[in-house]
Amino acid sequence: MPDVSFSGERVALSELQERPARYARALERAKVTPGYALCHCNHDRPRRLVIRRYGSMFHLAGWPDDGEHHARGCDFRKDSGGGRPSPGSDATAAIINAQDGLNVHLDAALFQRDATPGTRKRTNATSTRPTRRRAPLLAFLQTLWLSAGLTSWPGTSMARGWGAVNAMLLAGLGADAKINGTPADEVLHVMRRYEESERKAINAEFDSFLARITNDGSVSRRALIVGELGEVADTPYGKSITLRQRRQKYFATAELTGHAAKAYAHAWRAIGDASARVIALLLVERTAKGHLRVVDLAAMLCSSTFLPCDSIHEVAMANRLAVERRAFEKPIRMADGDDMLPDFVLLDRPTVHIEVYGMNGLASYERRKAQKQALRTARGIPAVEWNVDREPLERVALPPAFART
Structure with missing residues (x-):
């Protein structure tokens, strides 16, 4: 995790995150002058960070449109797409x-x-909007x-x-x-x-x-x-x-x-x-x-590292991936449109889906499993499949990660 600096102090980001009250006054000063903090994930090219107040405490956020310039693994790194919700134009959205x-x-x-x-x-006010x-x-x-x-x-x-x-x-x-x-x-x-x-x-x-x-x-x-x-x-x-x-x-x-x-x-x-x-x-x-x-x-x-999971078996898989220092994500369906939605996706090599099968034998579950398997085959997407009632997690073979650059 990178260092960050503000008001003449340089500390590990993890230290600031764990003890925000300790640095509240220093961040308040930096918010006024010079108006930003710095992230040192790229040692020779520090990036500006936004200082925001929430309640009586302060926290740091990435500078607008600068996320891709942070080092990989930095909390402020944002790749285009990035799995995060993008601005929408639907004024009626919740x-x-x-x-x-x-x-x-x-x-x-x-x-x-x-x-x-x-x-x-609830109120039922009449409105043309x-x-x-x-x-x-x-x-x-x-x-x-x-x-x-x-x-x-x-x-x-x-x-x-x-x-x-x-x-x-x-x-x-x-x-x-x-x-x-x-x-x-x-x-x-x-x-x-x-x-x-x-x-x-x-x-x-x-x-x-x-x-x-x-x-x-x-x-x-x-x-x-x-x-x-x-x-x-x-x-x-x-x-x-x-x-x-x-x-x-x-x-x-x-x-x-x-x-x-x-x-x-x-x-x-x-x-x-x-x-x-x-x-x-x-x-x-x-x-x-x-x-x-x-x-x-x-x-x-x-999971133990706060990644959302749909079952305790997914928790076990997410914990293993974190311990083995794999880069991965947990897709979440927030709207219609994804016809596959794997349990996890490895990010440290070309797309590999991970599926955790914990409800084997249930007719509707087996139908959905077969549909997803057919879609992956048709699209040429490799997958790791763990049938929880057939083999222990430690025996599930994962493809090796590509070397980090």
Whole structure:
């Protein structure tokens, strides 16, 4: 991971990502003068970086249209295409990747007037303008991962911590992201990596955000929180949810968590599994007694390096690829049009698909498998196939990576 410099300081990017509170003042000064930071991934040609504020902290993002000039493996590297969402012209889309950041129209109310806590209220105002579609929470969570570049692995390291995930998510949001018409930093909090030495600053930032979640009996202001799911526990009145980054309890009904266990079955079963990560996007409101209650949620299964996966078997494959320092990506279908969508694609050699077959014998699954195999054969795309009930993962042969240049 490269070094970055600002305000006369030069530190490893990983150090900044893990301890953003420590460098907040220096980044604030650099944002004023000279107005940018530098990335030293190319030692003889440092590249400018944008300094952005989100809440009370600062983070770095790539300079516009400069991503291809960063070294391969650098977090700020962006190849053309790059697997990230590209700006669209559909004004009715639920999620628009605008030049100044994501513009999201959620299928969830962040502000309610005269509404009973725990309910969702829609308005049916008449308008001549085209009606925007609405995105479910899972689609928004997947878009966050895609925009951040967290669906690909550069193959240059074996680990990615929550500090890096936090920084990449904030950079992927863009400079002027909006959610339901409101600036993202007012309604969305991406949990910080906990650091004892910066506990006061991190807690102060989070407490300031939580203070925006209010309910005076007639108006309820909700908010969204992204973090790694740590525990779902029983309470006398239902369930409590805890994120790994802070031991704050968010209360939920057994009905909501029961629905989540079915809707996000692979993720829910992996809670507590040391080989996997489970990411949660919580829609939270304040109860009349001041407690934080989860109104809705989405859960996403990830590998140990936070790449999204569709099953625990995919987690195992992604973990192996990361350990072996392979460059690869996890395609995510965000719209119709992809007739193949492999489980993974190797990036360190000409296109090779990786398929993980974990539902062998199911008729519809076997039909889809045969269709994809026929398409790859017709297009001349080589594939690595792992039948999880026939051979252990360590026996699956992977093609060697090409030498890095």
